[in-house]
Amino acid sequence: xxxxxxxxxxxxxxxxxxxxxxxxxxxxxxxxxxxxxxxxxxxxxxxxxxxxxxxxxxxxxxxxxxxxxxxxxxxxxxxxxxxxxxxxxxxxxxxxxxxxxxxxxxxxxxxxxx
Amino acid sequence: xxxxxxxxxxxxxxxxxxxxxxxxxxxxxxxxxxxxxxxxxxxxxxxxxxxxxxxxxxxxxxxxxxxxxxxxxxxxxxxxxxxxxxxxxxxxxxxxxxxxxxxxxxxxxxxxxx
Numbered sequence: 007x008x009x010x011x012x013x014x015x016x017x018x019x020x021x022x023x024x025x026x027x028x029x030x031x032x033x034x035x036x037x038x039x040x041x042x043x044x045x046x047x048x049x050x051x052x053x054x055x056x057x058x059x060x061x062x063x064x065x066x067x068x069x070x071x072x073x074x075x076x077x078x079x080x081x082x083x084x085x086x087x088x089x090x091x092x093x094x095x096x097x098x099x100x101x102x103x104x105x106x107x108x109x110x111x112x113x114x115x116x117x118x119x120x
Numbered sequence: 121x122x123x124x125x126x127x128x129x130x131x132x133x134x135x136x137x138x139x140x141x142x143x144x145x146x147x148x149x150x151x152x153x154x155x156x157x158x159x160x161x162x163x164x165x166x167x168x169x170x171x172x173x174x175x176x177x178x179x180x181x182x183x184x185x186x187x188x189x190x191x192x193x194x195x196x197x198x199x200x201x202x203x204x205x206x207x208x209x210x211x212x213x214x215x216x217x218x219x220x221x222x223x224x225x226x227x228x229x230x231x232x233x234x
Contacts, residue, residue, distance in 0.1 A: 010162075039221065048124075048207050048224030049163070062221050096162065100220075108153055108165035109222060116160075 008033060010112035012097050018118045019087050027082040027115045031099030038080040039109065040072060041096040049096055055080050056102060092119045124225035126208050131231045132198055140193045140228045142208035151211040153222065154182050154193045158204045167193065195230070203232045
């Protein structure tokens with residue numbers, strides 16, 4: 007049973023560029039959430055997708071956008087990259103209505119902006 | 121919003137017990153999770169509390185007091201592999217209870233010494 011998979015594992019970009027990160031949820035899960043984790047900090051909620059719509063959003067600017075596909079996989083896009091966007095980006099999946107079930111996290115994409 | 125506090129670092133000896141405290145202030149509490157995260161890896165689920173009291177899972181136990189906004193994670197018979205960051209996360213319900221997001225503390229780095 008494949009868990010949450012993310013690609014790529016590492017990425018180096020230059021300020022001002024755009025980046026797309028990808029996530030496939032755990033089998034049986036239909037909801038995908040994205041988190042940003044800066045070094046030494048806990049993950050910060052970016053947004054959540056269910057039924058191909060953004061359902062909730064954290065305190066992140068519009069430069070951060072996403073998409074969910076019919077197969078439940080998801081993309082996170084970040085435009086006009088800033089140095090401060092350097093972080094570990096974590097994708098987490100869950101199943102709607104499974105309130106006692108934890109989020110399952112992927113291993114993340116380490117983004118470095120130079 | 122959420123305000124979640126936990127100590128930054130703790131050190132203990134192999135075979136000992138360590139207790140990691142977490143206090144939170146929330147507008148819509150619906151459960152508290154503890155995750156373990158080794159450096160460069162994904163957070164992995166340890167425990168979940170939604171009602172007051174103690175939940176025990178092997179060497180790990182977690183306690184919740186909703187009236188006090190307080191939880192702790194107890195790690196017994198510490199092993200070297202337990203050296204990691206431990207994240208306290210509070211679930212905030214939205215959308216009629218079918219969606220949720222997690223708000224994380226900054227994490228407690230536990231170092232186990234021989």
